[in-house]
Amino acid sequence: MGLAEDPNKAVPIPRKKLLGMEVESDGQGPGKKIVQKPYVVNEMEYEASLPEKKSNTLSRDLIDYVRYMIQNHGENYKSADC
Template sequence: MPKAKGKTRRQKFSYNVNWKRLIQNARWKAASWVECSHIRHAWDHAKSVQQNLAEMGLAMDPNKVVPLRKRKVNAMDVDIEERPTELVRKPYVLNDLEAEASFPEKKGNTLSRDLIDYVRYVVEKHGEDYKAMALYVP
């Protein structure tokens, strides 16, 4: 049976590739995976994290968005500064996140159907005789 055409060629080492940097870049790209699909699809790789989140209407640092008030400040000394509101260019991301958060949480702590049937069978057969239940192995 004939071999594939490229399989007989000798493998050569590429000296002009920095393998350490190549592996580090691969790890960095793999680590920067966004779990949320809504954010991941609206992400622009040409922009910074802060710019991307600002366009989606999200905040990178909650302390900057909602600053804490200082307690010992006179009302005369405070100049009310209005922050320029950033334009939300991708409001659909925020709407999708709010819609997803409004769904009721799915309960995942139920037993399997086979185990429920087995326990029901054993209880019907033995009643409250727990020693007989422990001896019974299907």
């Protein structure tokens, strides 16, 4: 084991394993492939189509803690009893 400048070049991954699913050639041509597990593709497409959840708010616990600290200490953030 060791370090490589580009791990993709050091240990190449076969193209069909890169897809994350099994594929077979159907004999009709080199570009045509049959997907063995289409439910995986369908689930990934569904998850990609969902709206993105906004994560720019704080947790409820943190909001409650900050309220508690402001009520008890006000703006005295250098309180000696901390």
